[in-house]
Amino acid sequence: MARSPKSAGKGRKLSNFLCFAIYSANLAFGRAYKPLLDKVGLTYTQYIALVALSDEDEQTVSALGEKLFLESNTLTPILKKLEQMGLIKRHRDPADERQVRLSLTPAGRKLIEQDLGESLIEATGLGDDFPVVQKTVSRLRDNLLRATNIDG
Amino acid sequence: MARSPKSAGKGRKLSNFLCFAIYSANLAFGRAYKPLLDKVGLTYTQYIALVALSDEDEQTVSALGEKLFLESNTLTPILKKLEQMGLIKRHRDPADERQVRLSLTPAGRKLIEQDLGESLIEATGLGDDFPVVQKTVSRLRDNLLRATNIDG
DNA sequence: CCCATATAAATCGTATCCGATTAAATCGGA
């Protein structure tokens, strides 16, 4: 919850914390997606996982985790649910039985191709700044993770 | 997970989704704070709640919820934990027994005044852009919530 | 005064996150 360097003295206010802006913006995105995702019976995280899986067939759980910044403890239950819903297939890699390979089913691919959330671009109110903000926040994330892993 | 308007055709890639940038940046902040907060025995959300409580004494749960964009279903367990740790006091308002009033204890205030997370400002790698990004993301959040509540 | 309505907080069930541990499979050096 690092604060703005500007507010040095007393103002320990939430509104000056970048981490709170990110935290609350994440909640807001989840709520904005909710009505859209309810229609197809997906949660926010399930949808993000599906998008990442649409990128490439036969990914392992670890590879998916690297894209999503998550690990098997979080992903395994979500992936089992997606499989149970008929949106993905999971199977052990015959060449290395430790790994589980993941692929979208036709139903899963069809769902992703609907481009849910396209309608939310306008709701961000960012206009032409949209790609700039996206890149800035991604860089912020990468910087934080790098700093955390070096001296954490 | 609204995508950049630029990537119209095939690129349904996670890296083009603003909501994923926010989602993953939030995870990154949580991980960056973890070692700092572990030292004082707090979780990320508990810390955010404490900062919001330091703003004003005798807030109600609802008022705190408006600042944090959370409701009593999420806050009550967190507040009970903070009380149990001796960092806040909770008591029913005698003038309206439905409401619970919240205040930091001296221990709670002392903890907040340590300015944990100050060290993370540099880790964001944003430099002078820090306050700009903070305001942009806050505006994004407010726009999303407004759009969600109007036609959601 | 009485009760229907409204409001505030708490409770409950489901779905994430995450640290720590476990189980199974693979790998590598003696």
Add this chain to the structure above:
DNA sequence: TCCGATTTAATCGGATACGATTTATATGGG
């Protein structure tokens, strides 16, 4: 070859989020 170290998922427990419901209190019209 054999066994310890490593790797990959999965499991488990604690702490959020959140929709839906419940409980307790307050309010207002008749």
